[in-house]
Amino acid sequence: MSYIKTYIHFVWSTKNRFPFLDNKELRQKVWYHIKENATEKGIFVDFVNGYSNHCHCLVSLGADQTIQKTMQLIKGESSFWINKNKLCLDKFEWQDEYFAVSVSESMLDKVRNYIKNQEQHHAKQTFEEEYEEFMIKYNFPKE
Incomplete structure (x- = not known):
């Protein structure tokens, strides 16, 4: 039997980084739904949290799960669910792009704490300042 543990830290924003998730109660409802729905689809969400215009999700990928398919299932279904339940005044959308980076087992607690403390x-x-800092730190090309 194969043993696979591949943790990925996903980050994605709302369309145009609009603060659709503008209150804590709404965010908690969305994060809970993401985790519950992912479980139903066989995706192990270790931790999920975020802020008004983005989401962080720590996922342990299974042997047959890809980054692309996992994001498609999580983002697509949660966007549909938010709109179906009219949780936002305007049509809710996630940005197409996302960030995904592997996390070593030795860094799991640090990443969990980082995700947990998004409000503070x-x-x-801001998310924009953090994003810019990250792009410079890891020498990613400008958009």
Whole structure:
């Protein structure tokens, strides 16, 4: 029997980084739904949280799961669910793009804590500032 443990930290934003998820109660409802729906689809979401315009999700991929398919299932279904339940005044959409990076087992607690503390983190730094800092730190090309 194969033993596979591949953790991926996903981050994605709302369309045009619009703050659709503008209150804590709404965010918690969405994060809970993402985790519950992922479980139904056989996706193990270790931790999920975010802020008004983005989501962080720590996922342990199974042997037959790809990054692309996992994102398609999580983002597509949650967007559909948010709109079906009229949780936002305007039509809700996630941005097409996303960020995905592997996480070593030794860093899991650090990543979980980072995801857990999104509310406090973004009281000090916007998602845009964090994104820009990340792009510079890892020498990614500008958009």
